[in-house]
Amino acid sequence: xxxxxxxxxxxxxxxxYVALEWLWRGLSHPSMFLLGGxxxxxxxxxxxxxPPVWVPLFGAIAVTALxxxxxxxxxxxxxxxxxxxxxxPGNLLGQICPLxxxxxxxxxxxxxxxxxxxxxxxxxxxxxxxxxxxx
Numbered sequence: 001x002x003x004x005x006x007x008x009x010x011x012x013x014x015x016x017y018v019a020l021e022w023l024w025r026g027l028s029h030p031s032m033f034l035l036g037g038x039x040x041x042x043x044x045x046x047x048x049x050x051p052p053v054w055v056p057l058f059g060a061i062a063v064t065a066l067x068x069x070x071x072x073x074x075x076x077x078x079x080x081x082x083x084x085x086x087x088x089p090g091n092l093l094g095q096i097c098p099l100x101x102x103x104x105x106x107x108x109x110x111x112x113x114x115x116x117x118x119x120x121x122x123x124x125x126x127x128x129x130x131x132x133x134x135x
Contacts, residue, residue, distance in 0.1 A: 005119075005123050006041065008123070009040060009041060009044060009115070009118065009119075010037035010038070010040065010041055011037060012037075012040065012118070013036050013037045013038075013039060013040020013041060013111070014032075014033035014034060014035075014036040014037035014040070015033070015036070016036060016040070016111075017032055017033065017035065017036020017037070017039065017040070018032055018033050018036060020107075029074070029080070029082045031070065031074045031080070031082060032082070035066060035067065035070045038066060039062075039063050039066055039111075040111055040115070042059075042062055042063075042066070043055070043059045043062070043063070043108055043111040043112050043115060044111075044112070044115035044119070046058055046059055046062065046108075046112065047112040047115050047116060052112075055108060055109065055112045056105045056106065056108045056109040056112070057105060057108075058108075059104065059105075059108025059109070059111065059112065060101055060102070060104035060105045060107075060108050061101070063104045063107075063108060064096050064100070064101045064104060067095065067096055067100075068092065068095050068096045071083065071093075071094075071095030071096065072093070072095060075094070075095060076093065076095070083095075085097040085100070088100075
């Protein structure tokens with residue numbers, strides 16, 4: 001059951017990330033589905049392990065780091081030209097920039113809230129783990 005929940009949340013995060021890109025930029029790329037799923041799972045983990053006030057800031061930093069690493073792979077290494085922020089002020093190798101890091105602060109708060117809502121209100125609770133059991 002835990003695997004089903006994690007996969008479901010990953011798929012939801014990936015789909016939401018792509019939808020946000022379509023709304024914001026008018027296009028997306030399949031690699032962004034994978035990045036979105038990973039980001040959503042990471043934000044959920046931050047929500048469970050950090051005080052709520054820190055989640056948006058650390059979430060924005062974490063998402064920016066994942067976007068930078070993804071950009072290095074898909075844009076620089078593979079040459080897919082999924083995005084290019086080289087015209088944005090303060091950009092790093094055209095892969096990330098301060099503007100989008102700032103935009104990730106409220107989006108991280110919203111994603112953490114969505115993770116809480118889905119886990120606590122929509123998904124069935126997981127049975128308690130026995131000592132030494134891996135879920």
